[in-house]
Amino acid sequence: MTKVFNWAGYYKAHKERKARDLLIKTFELFDKDKFNSGIAYDLGCGNGHETHELLKKGWRVTAVDNNENVSELMKEIIDEYKDKLEIQISSFENINWTKCDLINANYALPFCPKEHFEFVWENIINSLKVNGRFSGQLFGDRDEWDLVRHTKDEAIKRFEGMEIEFFDEIEKDDKTAIGELKHWHLFDIIARKKN
Ligand SMILES: C[S@@+](CC[C@H](N)C(=O)[O-])C[C@H]1O[C@@H](n2cnc3c(N)ncnc32)[C@H](O)[C@@H]1O
Incomplete structure (x- = not known):
């Protein structure tokens, strides 16, 4: 049975x-490169907390989510940063891409329909400029939810040709945001595109 998420x-x-x-x-990591702000995507932006942080730091942000309620949730952020923020109410497979310096995707990509994931991933890698970064989570193969899941090796392989700068495997039983107990298995990843 397909799980319905209570967004x-x-x-x-x-x-x-x-x-x-x-x-x-x-x-x-960007600070170490003396790179302060560029063009970012925030995939599955939800309430927009990461979008907001990026904007506060001077980044131009395209915030993507297929839930149209995020526009209302992010109303104040949109009003304050209208010149630097674009909202795309879109599924990951329909994103309008431009070259960018950062693709942030927190707890988002596992929710991509499985049949679209390869296409979406290809777009992510192709859209990053040299020295651009991916920052986000992939779910592991032992995660309880039947979403897009990766073994550790598969997760690492996603970043072939990139430098993995941070990789943390997390496995635990813990509550979800809405209080359900769940077995979590995920990878926190930051990777930089090389020349
Ligand atoms: C778990 S929330 C994460 C939100 C935020 N990034 C955070 O860290 O709190 C996942 C978000 O991804 C969005 N989402 C789920 N499937 C999606 C899809 N196929 N295309 C675009 N957004 C999607 C949901 O609407 C939700 O806002």
Whole structure:
């Protein structure tokens, strides 16, 4: 049976929170390159906390989500940063891509329909400029949800030709945002596109 996700419940649970640590770590890596801000995509942006953080740092952001309610959730951010923010209410396979310096995808890509994932991944890799970064999560093969899942080797292989700068495997039983107990298996990844 296909699982139906309660995104309204998720957005409510995540209403107030800081930007994710993985994005902060990604900023540190860009800082080391003396690269402060560029063009970013935030895939599956949800409430927009990471989009907001990117904008505050001076990045131009295309925030993508197929849930049209995110426009309302992000209303204040949109009003404040209208010159630097584009919202695409779109599924991952229909994104309008341009070359970019960062693709941020927090807890998002596993939800891509399996039949579209290869195409979406190809677009991600092709859209990154040299020295651009991917920052986000892939789900592992032991994750409880039957979404797009990767073994550790498969996850690493996704970044062939790139430098994996951060890779953390997480496996735990823990609650979801809406309070359901779940077996989590995921990889936090930051990778840089090489020449
Ligand atoms: C778990 S939430 C993560 C939101 C945010 N990135 C965060 O870290 O809190 C996943 C988001 O991806 C969006 N999403 C799910 N499937 C999608 C798809 N096929 N195309 C675009 N967005 C999708 C959902 O609407 C939701 O906002």
